[in-house]
Amino acid sequence: MDNLLKNASEFGVDSLSSSLKEIVYKKNKLIDSNSNKLISNFKLSYENLPDLKPDYLELDKREIGCFLKKELSFDEKINLEEKLKKFIPWRKGPFDIFGVKINSEWDSYLKWKRFEDKIDFNNKVVLDIGSSNGYYLFKAAGKNIKFGLGIEPYTPYYFQFQVINKYLGLKNIGTIPITFNELPVLEGFYDLVFLMGVLYHRKSPLDMLIRIRELMKKDSELILENLIISDQEPIALIPEKRYAQMNNVYFVPSIKTLEIWLKKAGFYEIECLDISKTDFNEQRVTDWTFKKSLKDFLDPLDKTKTKEGYPAPIRAVLRAKAK
Secondary structure, rough: HHHHHHHHHHOHHHHHHHHHHHHHHHHHHHHOOOHHHHHHHHHHHOOOOOOOOOEEOOOOOOEEEOOOOOOOOOOHHHHHHHHHHHHHHOOOOOEOOOEEEEOOEOOHHHHHHHHHHHOOOOOOEEEEEOOOHHHHHHHHOOOOOOOEEEEOHHHOOOOOOHHHHHHHHOOOOEEEEOOOOHHOOOOOOEEEEEEEOOOOOOOOOOOOOOHHHEEEEEEEEEEEEEEEOOOOOEEOOOOOOOEOOEEOOEEOHHHHHHHHHHHHOOOOEEEEEEEEOOOOOOEEOOOOOOOOOOHEEEEOOOOEEOOOEEEEEEEEEEEEEEE
């Protein structure tokens, strides 16, 4: 994380570096304390990764990758695969690390293609809220952004980012294992914010959108991807207990409701870029993730419904500008 502060300063975002110093110190102290067995195991696995330097990168393909002109031997590739699998579950991806293909639960490239061509990334300071292992940050880095910060409270995903960037070596992006509420407030700072697959996990989505607006420059853009229900009215589904086996889904709004929330939070020029039903090509079980995925979360007799009887997942991507 110290490299994050250094790199942010080098890329001309000193105020970001300064604002993060205290929280970076606290998180470094936690990771180095070995007080958490899970964190200690991931840290050890990271330290045991082989030292390899790529000859070239591919950031624009479906599989974000790094490669050697001379391929690894069979034994070297098996060794690397075993070490990368220490960081399971890989939920976002895919990646290709020196010929080892990390086949993640989500094919995140499909989501990326839904908005990639609609956004101007050039020289933007980007914030990715709930960045997981940084797949979208790596993609954005290949689009000539100025700097990208990801915040991801789940420490294993933070380590996955460190693993990938150990080999890609990109200095204009970084992540920090914190919640959104821990993020220091820099009013009017970010040019582009990703909020993908997060808002429905919040008990107060409107409050979150208001705070995000405070962090953004005037006329900057928000990319919001969220579960929705197919209804023309300004309503939201409130799951009684679980939704698609998730116990932390509080609101599944209609598009109209999302638009109202965004307007109330201080956004304008709101546009729906895509609506897609989540299918088994986009989310599925692989050797690199959990033993259950979308197929297991739906009604076995009616794939249009979740196991709880709610409408099966549909996701929308919206773009909005900050006033």
